[in-house]
Structures are given as C-alpha cells and as structure tokens.
Amino acid sequence: MIEYKNVTKIYxxxxxxxxxxxxxxxxxxxxxxxxxxxxxxxxxxxxxxxEEKLTSGKINVGDWDVGAIRSSEVPCLRRQIGVVFQDYxxxxxxxxxxxxxxxxxxxxxPLHRVETIVPQVLKIVGLSDKSARYPxxxxxxxxxRVVIARALVHRPKxxxxxxxxxxxxxxxxxEIVDLLLKINKIGTxxxxxxxxxxxxxxxxxxxxxxxxxxxAADHADGRINF
Amino acid sequence: xxxxAFQGLWRNFxxxxxxxxxxxxxxxxxxxxxxxxxxxAKLTQNIEQRxxxxxxxxxxxxxxxxxxxxxxxxxxxxxxxxxxxxREEAVQLFRERHKDDPEIISAxxxxxxxxxxxxxVVKAKTISDYPAILSALDVPLYQQIIQxxxxxxxxxxIEKIGxxxxxxxxxxxxxxxxxxxxxxxxxxxxxxxxxxxxRDEIGIMKLVGxxxxxxxxxxxxxxxxxxxxxxxxxxxxxxxxxxxxxxSIARFLESTNxxxxxxxxxxxxxxxxxxxxxxxxxxxLSSLTAVGKYLKK
Numbered sequence: 377m378i379e380y381k382n383v384t385k386i387y388x389x390x391x392x393x394x395x396x397x398x399x400x401x402x403x404x405x406x407x408x409x410x411x412x413x414x415x416x417x418x419x420x421x422x423x424x425x426x427e428e429k430l431t432s433g434k435i436n437v438g439d440w441d442v443g444a445i446r447s448s449e450v451p452c453l454r455r456q457i458g459v460v461f462q463d464y465x466x467x468x469x470x471x472x473x474x475x476x477x478x479x480x481x482x483x484x485x486p487l488h489r490v491e492t493i494v495p496q497v498l499k500i501v502g503l504s505d506k507s508a509r510y511p512x513x514x515x516x517x518x519x520x521r522v523v524i525a526r527a528l529v530h531r532p533k534x535x536x537x538x539x540x541x542x543x544x545x546x547x548x549x550x551e552i553v554d555l556l557l558k559i560n561k562i563g564t565x566x567x568x569x570x571x572x573x574x575x576x577x578x579x580x581x582x583x584x585x586x587x588x589x590x591x592a593a594d595h596a597d598g599r600i601n602f
Numbered sequence: 603x604x605x606x607a608f609q610g611l612w613r614n615f616x617x618x619x620x621x622x623x624x625x626x627x628x629x630x631x632x633x634x635x636x637x638x639x640x641x642x643a644k645l646t647q648n649i650e651q652r653x654x655x656x657x658x659x660x661x662x663x664x665x666x667x668x669x670x671x672x673x674x675x676x677x678x679x680x681x682x683x684x685x686x687x688x689r690e691e692a693v694q695l696f697r698e699r700h701k702d703d704p705e706i707i708s709a710x711x712x713x714x715x716x717x718x719x720x721x722x723v724v725k726a727k728t729i730s731d732y733p734a735i736l737s738a739l740d741v742p743l744y745q746q747i748i749q750x751x752x753x754x755x756x757x758x759x760i761e762k763i764g765x766x767x768x769x770x771x772x773x774x775x776x777x778x779x780x781x782x783x784x785x786x787x788x789x790x791x792x793x794x795x796x797x798x799x800x801r802d803e804i805g806i807m808k809l810v811g812x813x814x815x816x817x818x819x820x821x822x823x824x825x826x827x828x829x830x831x832x833x834x835x836x837x838x839x840x841x842x843x844x845x846x847x848x849x850s851i852a853r854f855l856e857s858t859n860x861x862x863x864x865x866x867x868x869x870x871x872x873x874x875x876x877x878x879x880x881x882x883x884x885x886x887l888s889s890l891t892a893v894g895k896y897l898k899k
C-alpha cells in the first residue's frame with residue numbers, strides 16, 4: 377500500500393513541486409498519473425523513492441515511513457520499488473544480460489541467483505533471444521523492455537514507470553503497456569506516469585490527474601480529458 | 603567489488619599512474635628519513651664510544667693510592683667502566699708506540715727508572731656524565747697524586763652532527779608532508795574524475811538499490827590497490843638505493859659495516875607496515891570523502 381498524506385514539496389527558493397497531495401494506492405492496483413509537463417508527476421515519484429526530501433506531510437510505502445527513512449535504509453526501499461524511466465539508462469558497454477545482472481551484482485546477489493533470475497525476467501519481457509545484444513543493437517521498445525526487466529530482478533512489490541513510452545512509436549508503446557499489464561496481473565502494483573491520453577484511455581484503469589502540483593481529479597473508470 | 607576497482611584503475615590509467623608515482627616518491631622519501639635517523643644515531647654512537655677520560659698519575663703514586671682512586675671511580679653512578687694501566691704497562695705501551703723512533707727509545711733507556719705513572723681510563727655511561735666524573739676527581743685528596751686529566755671531548759662534533767641531522771630530518775619531513783598532501787589531493791581528484799566517468803553506472807546503482815557502501819567500496823579498493831603497488835615498488839627501489847649507497851656511506855663513516863640494509867631487514871614489517879597503514883588510511887579517507895560528497899548530492 378502507498379499513501380501520500382498532505383504531501384508538499386517546495387524546491388529552493390519557492391518553487392512548488394507538489395502541494396497538499398493526498399493519495400492512496402492499494403496493493404495490486406494499476407494507477408496512471410497524468411498531467412502536463414511540470415505539474416508534479418515526477419516529483420511524486422522522486423519523493424516515493426526517497427530521491428527528494430519532503431517539505432511537509434507523510435508518505436508510507438508498506439511499513440516504511442519514507443519521510444523519516446534513514447539514508448542507510450534507502451537501498452532496501454529501492455529494492456522493493458522497481459523504477460523505469462523514459463531515458464533508458466542502460467550501460468552501452470554491457471550486453472542486455474549484463475545490464476540486468478548489474479542490478480543484482482551491485483546489490484551483492486550471489487552469482488548463482490543472478491544466473492537463475494536474469495533469464496526468468498528476460499522471458500517475462502520477451503527478450504530471451506536477445507540477451508547477448510548491446511543496447512545500440514535494440515529498438516526503443518526493446519531497450520525499454522530491458523529496463524523493465526532490470527526493474528523486476530529484485531521482485532519489487534511496486535513498479536513505477538515514468539513516461540516509459542515517451543520515446544516510442546504507437547506499436548512499441550502498445551507492447552510496453554501490455555507488458556506493464558502483465559506485470560500487474562502477477563500482483564505487482566504499477567504506477568504509470570504519462571501524458572499520453574490514448575494510453576490512459578485504452579487501459580481503463582484508475583487515473584489520477586495532476587495540475588499545478590495538486591491532484592485535480594481521480595477517476596476509477598480510466599477515461600480522462602487533459 | 604574488486605572487479606569494479608580494477609576496471610576503474612584501467613579506465614583512468616594515466617591518473618592512476620601519476621598517483622602511483624607520487625605515492626612511490628612519498629614512500630621512498632619516508633625511507634630516506636628512516637635511513638637518516640638510523641645513520642645519525644649510528645654516527646653519534648660511534649663518536650660517543652670513542653670518548654673517555656684518561657687520569658694520569660704521578661710516578662710517586664703508590665699502587666694502594668691508585669687502587670683507592672679506581673674503587674672511588676667504580677662507585678660513581680655515571681661510570682660505565684674503569685680500566686687501569688699500570689706503570690709497567692704504560693712504559694710498555696710507550697715503547698710500542700715509539701718503536702720506530704730510536705731517539706725516544708734511547709732517551710728512555712738512559713733513564714734509570716720508569717718515568718711514567720699509571721693511568722686510569724674512564725668511560726661514562728652517557729656523554730653528559732663526564733663533567734660530573736671530572737669534578738668528582740677535583741678533590742684535595744687526589745690533587746697530589748693525579749698529574750693530569752685528559753678529556754678527549756667530541757661534544758662539539760656530536761652537536762654539529764646533531765644540528766646537521768636535525769636540518770636534514772626537518773627537510774625530509776616537510777617534503778614528506780608536502781608529498782602526502784599532494785597525493786591526497788590527487789587521489790581525491792582521481793576519484794572525482796572516476797565518479798564523473800562512471801556517473802551513469804553510479805546513478806543506476808543507486809536506482810536499483812545498491813548500498814552506499816557498495817558504491818563507495820570500489821573507489822576505496824582502487825586506492826588500496828594503488829597503495830599496495832606503490833609500497834611494493836618503493837620497497838624494491840629502497841633496497842636498490844641501499845645496496846648502491848651503503849658501501850659509499852661505510853667508506854665515509856670509516857666503518858666496515860654500516861648495517862643499514864640489515865636494519866631495514868630486521869624492521870621491515872614495522873617500517874613498511876606502518877607506511878602502508880598510514881598511506882592506505884589517508885588515501886582511503888580521501889576516496890571516501892570524494893565519493894561521500896557525490897553521494898550526498
């Protein structure tokens with residue numbers, strides 16, 4: 377369960393990131409967060425993964441109080457939250473397999489677990505046959521699927537996708553959305569941040585609309601105009 | 603973690619090489635400092651061993667009186683040894699010393715009795731004990747039988763060596779401190795540059811939940827690896843220099859065995875171990891600070 381209670385983030389000196397946000401996401405939900413650029417969508421995500429500090433309010437992720445979390449606990453929190461960004465953030469000198477394995481190696485996972493889990497996540501995202509390729513040899517959609525696979529290696533309870541389809545054509549966008557739905561189906565809570573109206577409307581899932589740092593609308597039926 | 607450390611070393615080869623070279627210079631200058639300390643102590647010890655007080659007795663002094671002075675000197679707290687040269691031994695030594703000078707020997711033969719008195723040679727425990735020993739002999743009881751006291755004083759020379767050694771020691775220490783500061787700054791900047799070139803990897807590490815220690819440790823390990831290489835190279839260089847210069851030093855000191863190499867052999871663990879621990883700590887702290895500054899961003 378994710379819960380934002382009266383969350384405010386002011387960037388120095390007085391730029392409002394988000395203001396008095398109250399939001400509750402139940403385990404296993406698929407929620408799209410929509411809105412124009414600069415409305416506070418990414419700030420909400422950065423606060424959730426403790427990349428930014430709260431100005432006021434409270435964020436709970438399961439048993440974690442993210443606002444009061446110690447810096448030594450942040451890595452544990454981040455292993456429970458998989459994050460996918462628009463810019464793929466893949467290492468160009470590593471293969472698909474190595475990019476995914478890297479996420480496990482740097483968390484001290486033993487080699488035998490790396491060798492077991494990486495092929496499993498590659499199978500989930502449908503890239504088993506491309507594990508030896510380098511990022512430059514992949515299409516945009518494939519690269520984004522590698523990022524999703526990397527986010528899944530710690531079997532997170534929550535997957536956050538921040539504009540994952542921003543750089544993709546409609547066909548690849550459809551593939552990524554299908555993949556996110558598939559991941560949600562196996563019990564993972566998915567937060568999809570996007571400004572793509574077609575994607576949101578096609579999902580028919582809960583939609584939260586941000587405007588000027590606040591929640592302007594929260595619809596359960598999945599259709600929204602923005 | 604070590605894999606990442608070696609990758610970092612290789613990717614920033616020239617910076618690693620400069621850091622390594624400076625560390626080697628610093629270690630060698632430390633070893634020079636140790637050598638200077640050892641040689642100064644050895645030189646002072648050699649000179650101190652040559653210092654003694656010779657007490658020449660008048661020929662009329664009886665064996666009983668001389669024995670009394672010897673016992674008196676033996677009982678003094680600052681005295682290390684007292685050696686008695688009898689009148690007969692004194693004349694024998696005189697003959698031997700002047701055996702190539704027939705005029706002196708014939709002059710001695712012409713005398714009907716032994717003109718030389720007995721001598722007592724006194725060695726003090728430390729150089730600062732000599733004044734007390736000399737003044738202890740300035741008592742009216744002994745003034746009639748003691749003809750002369752000869753104190754071969756090398757104190758001025760010892761002080762000169764001390765001053766010279768202190769100057770060299772201070773110079774080496776200042777140089778070492780400068781080298782340490784330069785090394786720390788270079789290590790700090792090497793790590794900052796390495797972080798810059800690895801910023802994507804570090805970003806991903808943080809994103810996927812790598813602990814701060816896991817992000818930091820490759821850089822600390824990198825510093826440790828450079829320090830290990832530097833100490834190994836500096837040990838080799840130090841022994842090459844010692845092997846090359848020890849014979850010249852021995853000739854300069856007029857000594858057959860200076861013992862500098864054996865001093866390093868005996869104290870190798872202490873000298874090189876301390877150097878390594880000190881430098882590994884400093885470079886490690888420097889790396890931690892550099893990564894810490896980045897991780898706080």
